[in-house]
Amino acid sequence: MRPARRTRTRRLLAILAASNAVVLAPHAHADPDDYVAVPAVEYGEREVELRLGTASATDEGRESAASLAFGYGVTPWWATEIYGKWHRSGATSFDAIEWENRFQLTEPGRYFADFGLLVEIEWPRDRAEGYELRLGPLMQKDFGPVQANLNVLIERHYRASEPEVTELGYQWQLKYRFAPALDFGAQGFGEVGAWNDWAPLHEQEHIAGPAIFGKFALGGRQVLKYDAAVLFKLSSAAPATTLRAQLEYEF
């Protein structure tokens, strides 16, 4: 088999294997420290990532979350990351372990848009939540100095004590490339309920607001990246304000 064909075959097999692994396992609610995944992969890059988020009180009280991860660009088209996740709603507790995989499906800039695939499997500490799968396409397009991202993600819990529903959510961002250390734009996150039977608008969660992004080269392969956003409710079921931030050390 020719090398290029072998690489394409391996890529499809890896994507299908990851998809099947998730499907074989069993609710969508965005964590306040969620982030907007991008379709590009940096081959050979290792990273330590910290994510923080807090959402103002709703009927369930203030909810905060933090995640610490280690990631690696295994191939030019596959990056994988393992997260430890903590949650605070009253008391702070270890919440889950998550395995995230991003697949770069197209070379950045080659076609009218860039495409990737996100496959996440989460093992919550609370066994009543079962296993969680999140999966969906990642899309990116540049409009001059503005980068636009849209990700449509479905999420499902398996072997959970509650009825298993496949839910639909989304993430988007706009980023204006101002300077390497400070780009600015906006981000938004939302969930509409079951993927095939959307909840009434007042039960859906939609949040959006301004965001900043930046990168500092520390020499050699070492880079520090950040992004942060203040997100406001766009629907009555969403928390009034969510603060989220992400810090990555790449080496």
Place this chain on the structure above:
Amino acid sequence: MPFIRIALATALLAAGAAQAAGEPEFALTIRDHRFTPGEVRVPANVKVRLVIDNQDATPEEFDSHALNREKVIPGRSKASVFIGPLAPGRYPFMGEFNASTAQGAVVAQ
């Protein structure tokens, strides 16, 4: 099985998109942690492919905030970076792993 459908649809979309387009190519070489040529002149308003030949034994990352591209090129290998269509102007890039020497720019005109 919506997961499988989405995965397959995305994979098929990518496979379909894999029909190569015929962008103009421009060669760039990395040697001794420097880009040659230091300036690459490309046509404005046209998508182009930079074919980067890393002749060093160590990897380098083509990095450009202006072009919104980051790509790691292993040692002694070639890689393609697609850019544009670009408005006329100068777009700096660098080799992030050796930023003190590996500097260059794409000039669209």
